[in-house]
Amino acid sequence: MTGILDPDRFRFDRSSYERPNFPYRCGRGAAWGKPCANGPNIDGTCGGATACAPFRNPNGRYECRRPATAGGPCADGPKPDGSCSQTMPPCVPRRTLRGVRRRLAILAFGLVVALIAGFSGQSADQFGGLSSLNPGPLTAGHASFIAPGDCASCHAPHGSGSTDWIAAAFTASDNTANCTNCHTFGGPARAAHNAVVPEGSNLGDVSCQMCHTEHKGALADIVEINDVQCATCHKRKFTSFSSGHPAFSDRFPYFRRTAIRFDHASHFAKHFADQRFAERAPPTCVACHGENPNQRSLVRAGFESTCAACHGDQMAQRELVLLRLPEFPEAGIDRESVLEACGPMLDEIGAIIAPMETIEARREPGLGRELGAGALSALAGLLPVDPRRAAQRTRSPSLVRAVARYRADESVLMPGVGGGVAATIAGRTAGVPAPVLVGYSPILVGYSTSAPGAEPAPSPSDDAIVLAAVSDDPVVAGLSASLGDVVDFIAAHEDTIDRDMVIVLRDETGAAQDAFRDGDYMVVEIPDLGRDRFVIIDYFARDGQVLHMFPNRSVKNNFILSGVSLTLGVPGSGQESWQVGPPFGDDLLVVIASERLLYGGLRPTVEKTSEYLAFLEQQLARFASSGAVEIQYRVVTTAKDDAAATIIVERRRAEEKRIAAEKRAAEEKRTAEEKRIAEVKRIAEEKRIAEEKRAAEEKRIAEVKRTAEEKRTAEEKRIAEEKRIAEEKRVAEEERLAEEERLAEEEAEREEEEEEEYESVSTEEKSIVGAYLLDVATDDPDEYTEPMQELILAMADGGADPLAEMLDERAGEAVSGGLLAGLNPEVVKRVACAWAANLEYEAPADASLGGWYGDFLELRYRPKGHADTVAKAWIEFGLGVAQAADDDDSGERAVALRDSLIDSKEGVGACIKCHAVSQVDAETDTLAVEWRARDIERSRPHHLFFHDIHLRLLAARETKLEEADLGCRRCHVVDAGADFASGFADFDAMSYESNFKAITKNTCVDCHSEGNVRESCQLCHDYHREPSFKIRISRN
Template identity: 25%
Template sequence: MDENKFDHGKSPYERPNFPFRCGRGALWRTPCNNGPKVDGSCGGTRDCTPFFKEDRWLCRREKRYGGPCKEGPSPTGECSWQRPPCAPRKTLREIRGQISFLAVAAIVALLLISQALNPTFAGFVNISDAGPLSKSHKKFTEIEGCAACHAAYGQGPVGWIKAVFTPVDISERCVNCHSFGGPDSIAHNNDLAIDREVRKTECIMCHREHSGQKMSTRQSTSEQCNTCHKNKFESFSKGHPEFPEKYPYFNRNAIKFDHGSHLKKHFENPKFTEKAPTSCTGCHQVTLSDREVRPQAFETICVNCHGSQITKKDLVLIRLPEFMQNFVDKDALIQACNSPAEEKTDDEFLSVSTEMPALVSAFLLNVPEDDPETYEQPLQELIQAMTEESMLPIEDLVNSQTETPMADKLLTGLNPEVLKRAACSWGLNLEYEPPAEAKFGGWYADMLEVRYKPTGHRDPVAKSWIEFALNVSTVQDDEDKTTRAIAMRDEVISAKEGVGSCVKCHAVSETTLADGKKKLEIEWQYKEVNNRPHSQYSHTSHIEIMGNKSSCSNCHILDGKAEYMASFKGFDATKWSSNFSSIKRKTCIQCHTESQINQDCQSCHIYHLNPGFKKKMVSAKRQMPEIKK
């Protein structure tokens, strides 16, 4: 086009900072020379403002726009180059500024509207929604909305400003519902003495909300444990401390089951082969077992071989011992027994029995069992009483031994008639002759004794007698009586002779009570280890991976040298050696190591202590929990 368009006369400054541009130009027609005015109106309706001088109107068009025009102003002084005004447009930059302003205004309006709306309207469209809550929290916040957790919600601007300057601990709201086995803002909810200052924990350190239905906890890593734990290490395979010496067999079993002798001796024995289980799972219930792999019930597994042994061992309550003299009031006896009057014989009294009294009765009467001169009178008086009141005197004796009367348990099924008859016979210095043998267990009298025959496993009377014996053996003030109690106890809990042979399998352990007193207990139940609330182990998943058959022995290795049964000789449950070698860390590392199976702390360790819910949470009906604080 024009090479001289750079010429100073033809090319004025372009002013990109000017907010308006010519409307004609915007329509792709020739823009005028003057351009829009500062106020955005058209400045180009005419080319010049003519000047009146010496009777003439003079054209004043600028030189760069061609100088004075040919036509010149009209006689009235009007410029001859006039055109209708254009509608100047805003420049792109102006428009951009306006759009930016509008964008900001739209956002602010949106925010204000969402704030002005009723907070309970939140269900519809809530622009302040920070994200969906996790499934479990979604429900209970339905009514209260955000205020369920956020104190500042709906408090207005003043509340907000206050909230900015007051630290908010959202954890306070969490524990309205959640409960723990210990203080909730101390690490691990554990009140153990901590050897250094540990800061208060907050729920939101780990638990995050508004991240969708599924996620509620943020990724926890081993590094986070390292933050507080003094013993820092990289991973399980690198630096985790060795397990304790006895791991995982810390406590003596409740059941004296010598895996060594059973597996190596008895199960091998051709006599029992048929009855013997073929693998661990023959006895242990693996399915759905986490940390504990319980053995199955006695009735399922033990009974095959040991079923008949229980009923063979009786408890002897009373035995007619050898008496030196007769202290029985015959007349009274006859009257009581309603037996035909006997002739009085002044023969030398000759005891029908040469036995010693039963240890039970010796204890009850607190008499030495080996000194007839001492025991004959109280015992005969007892027999005398029994002839009259049958079991009442025994009942009284039993009940007086313990704080809580136990006669109802100990003497269950004791037939007063039988007792009386036996007493009558013995009062007459005769043996009692039962009409028939007591085949099926229970109380019975036979010759010189009143006995109890256990009916089978879990016999309540037998159990009660063992508990009674254990109980009384530790509480006596009298030294003699203590000796007698112990003698009785030792008889009752004797593996071979004790009633039902219970203690052949059930361990008796000494426990310390809260007041420091020691107590003996027999462990009737398989004992779950629940003193390790912060760790977890799942047998199921391990077995799933390793297979059902021989997988147990991968970790549980029989220790042939262990003196397993010897551990049960005393009552100290802590002194024991397991049948199995303790499991070492290296056993786990075989799989739990880099590049194999995850070895996060969280795989085995549980952070919280007994997490649960508060009662009101459970019982809460559809009512708003009152939130104070």
């Protein structure tokens, strides 16, 4: 029986010692045979081929050493050679379990090392991400910007070489630096909350990896942090928003005044509630604040779609006065300089010189000769009825002098009385009666051959055509000013004017009259025209209306046969009659005789001149080629009473008397001259006969003496010739000196006269802008006169350039481009020339569309509308120069300039009526206009609020504006008692009282509390300050 159950079978002498920790075991045992007692050798070879290794004793004999466990020494004993006699075939030892385990462990380790070594050298994304360097996919955002395998974007050691790579294991990595290669913040990247940490706070730096760890998969949220983490750093600990969060500030969220001064309280209560503005009032809050609502601050819909409905036209009403012509105590501007800068006839001449070709084409050939009435009218037509009559009146005396001075030998042509006769004045010394300046546009004509557009001559001379409307006579001035359209009409049809047509005006007594008093009846008489004509008689009054005298309701047939005189308006005749009434002054009576009927029927008895003239032009154009048309006109003078009439009549009679006296004097002179000529002729005849006799005698004597005298005569002739030449030289020199003396005297006399006559056209003070630019006081003529006059001259010469230079110099940088944008240099020149000539500048057109324009004594800018760039530029300029100003007079003027520009009521463009001006840097006292609604996101960067979801929950889009406590107004409660306006009285944006009541924490807790809407820190607070990216991607 087996000894398996024998407890002593493991005794040392009964069993062999097992060594499971050896790497090999007996191969026989492994094959389930009987293992040998020796077991395998340590090297894995069989140790059981013999039963023992015989031992040689000291006697030289071999002894069996088979162990007792194998049966003890064998009976055969060792062989003689010492080998064992008990041999067995060797086995193949097998590994023990421990040996196998060791090999597997080594294999596993080797496999791991091989895998790491095999794949670590590859890109992290090769072999399907098998590399040990691939810690997992990036979030989708980062994966979009970092190329596969571009580990070095964030991990500097990657790919840096084995030495650096190994060194990186022992040095701290700075991955935050790599983060900030792309990410930017509104503060230090390594500071907590990106905020500037107060000195001594000892908060230490933070790193991005504190909160954001990557390689968690494309959809991993690497942004989220929990409330407890917030509380770790914050001293004030609380469990949740609803429980423990501090109460909101008593000004929340209206800590600072708004950039736009919009008083919600008054608009809600007053303006929007007013039925007059009901259609323009927004129906809901989101009508103005509805754009892009997924933000903390709602974006206003913009001026054009909100405020403009009521306030759209206010910007243009606040103009900027760039320069104002101030009152000058004396004429300081050198006239020659003005002429040099502005041309020969100053401002008004410059305006009408331009159409030279037209003048050349329309005037009679050979100016200097007497012009016909048609040519005169044509020239008159070239002179539009100038609204600047006042300027012309002021200017005309010097014009007359200028023409007289420079064109003294030329003829001065003027239309005669009634416009029917042209008078010629030959150098004012021809003895021709002086013309009566009654009628349309008396004209002084000079002559030159210079081409149009040439540089103005240094002084008026033969190099310039000089045309000037001279209106010394106030009657003429008034006539032209009020009847300009009619005059233009007549001038335009000057070729049809029939000077032979006579218009007789009589009063009710039948006496011919030129002037009528209030209540007088006016009888119009047209003598026989000598041909059959349709006749139209119109009375153009100075008040812009026309009275159709003929045809009229009583005499509708206006066809007048040849040989028939026409008499109209006889009182009591049964026809229409006309009684003189206001307005009084000079009117025009126009007669149009046409071969064809110009129009049928009757016009309204009285209608607007402009409408009628337009109609008449149309009809004349229609019949231009179908029949002759003749036009004649006459000035009619009316007056209030006898006195006025008397003045006019006396003036006319005096004029007639003067003309008659001149005629009479001329006649007497002519008769005396004729007598003198006859006497001279008789004496001359007697002298001629005697002379003939003497000549014959002398001829004979001379013939005798001729030969003898030839030499003497020749000598005398030579001497006489020399004397004559010397005498001529002397006389010429004397004449030249005399002429120079005379001119000098005239010049001195003229200047003296001008000095004596000077009266500044302006009584205004300087503009604030001008005073600042020139650094002078606005109200001290002694201070501003000289620099202002120099500026005017510079402007007359260089347009806007002097202004631009001054502005750039004042600002210290090139700002004039924006400040003077759109300013036409020609306008500046014209304005300056007018001012230099002590004249008001009158703009040729109304600046209704906005922009720069000259207006009498001012150079102004009218803003074009909202966001006018020029107005903004000026306000920015004002703020800039005031900030840089010193504490002196100049600085005070800069401040005054700024204050005028940002005046909420009068400032340019009315910008500051709505846009707040706030101090943005207390240290430098820097002010800035808040042109755009303030970005609340930036002002409190760690606060979050999403209006969009709140608007939807509160149904704000459907809630009417007037529904208080609903929609937006549930949180934003209007505070009607707040003094909103006072918050804009200074530059301190924080001294402000909102017209909304502060929002309390309870307003939010109504929903955001435990068990209701979530209330985590990050719901309302953003850790980072203005997180953004350095590189922005834009789609072109």
